Amino acid sequence: MELSSTAYVILGMVSREARSGYEIKALVDGSVRFFWAASYGQIYPELKKLSEAGLVEGVDAPTGDRKRTVYAITEAGEEALKGWLREPPETLEMREEGLLKLFFSGVLEPEEGAATLRAMRRQREQIGAQLRAIEAEKGEIDDPYPPMVLRAGIEFNTWFADWCERMEAQLLAPQHERGSS
């Protein structure tokens, strides 16, 4: 039985304690969204599938009259998750519209390419600031991995913003020094 990556995101998110679909979405948005997003349109149908496959188990946990189901991982689910975690990672996709625009910017004026770089830098600085804010507020000691991947996000965005700045300077720099040592 082949599971999608989204299925494993869900299994991972319920592996420590039972969560509702809504909570899973919030957790994803607050942690892994920068390298793996998930929408309600995926989460709810996937929870149903995982439940039918016996990898998670739904338990009614209403808040007053508002119905609510939290899902807990089962033995089989934990085995599936661990099996997946042990396989070497494969998919790596990056879609960066900024780099794509830059690639084709030879048809524009240099100043316009520089503007794209500035927009990219601003965006990366914003994301970096958001991630730093998350880093500052958390105080969990037991699991080293979430802060580790958070750090990756911060470093990556810092590097990227810096790259944009350097490339902008290079673009707007005087052309004469091409072959200098």
Add this chain to the structure above:
Amino acid sequence: MELSSTAYVILGMVSREARSGYEIKALVDGSVRFFWAASYGQIYPELKKLSEAGLVEGVDAPTGDRKRTVYAITEAGEEALKGWLREPPETLEMREEGLLKLFFSGVLEPEEGAATLRAMRRQREQIGAQLRAIEAEKGEIDDPYPPMVLRAGIEFNTWFADWCERMEAQLLAPQHERGSS
């Protein structure tokens, strides 16, 4: 008329000279694939649409008996491309299965998390080597942007490989120095 990002990739690829669908695919694979991929299943239908919209123009250019159509950008196509290039970039998605696995690796032994980091590092080193090979062979002087984004790919993969190495060391390091100044 809204165009997909893939449409703009195609417009960009035919903006300097007329190309066939097959050539476009090869060009994409040799340049932007690391941050924006495209498959035949997207390229050929999209070329038809762009042709109907008058943004590219197909010209028969057979090789012997083998039929072949190259597409050239039109005035309208160039305007559409430039308009898009001038808008600030928005979409940025990254899907890194490795970071996702790492995030959930608290349920495994530290050595297993380290193994994921090693696999990630190896992969990034490989991609970096490929990009460096591309960088070494090219000798175009006129357009500064392709080498610029290539450099981004090289630097990114170098940073990422280095991060993996550092995190692996941190994971396997002795725990005792938690609160040192």
Add this chain to the structure above:
DNA sequence: ACAGGCATGTAAATAGTTACATGATTCG
């Protein structure tokens, strides 16, 4: 009372991959 957040779900559309089918050309 009302806004905002909690909560669940579906429908429709778009995006994208994979696999397949077909056939010509070139190089060894």
Add this chain to the structure above:
DNA sequence: CGAATCATGTAACTATTTACATGCCTGT
């Protein structure tokens, strides 16, 4: 001749987003 590459395209599938619909609960 056979393999690799050039070349075009489609069908089926999977993934994913967006928008919508519904309704309760909490704080002001």
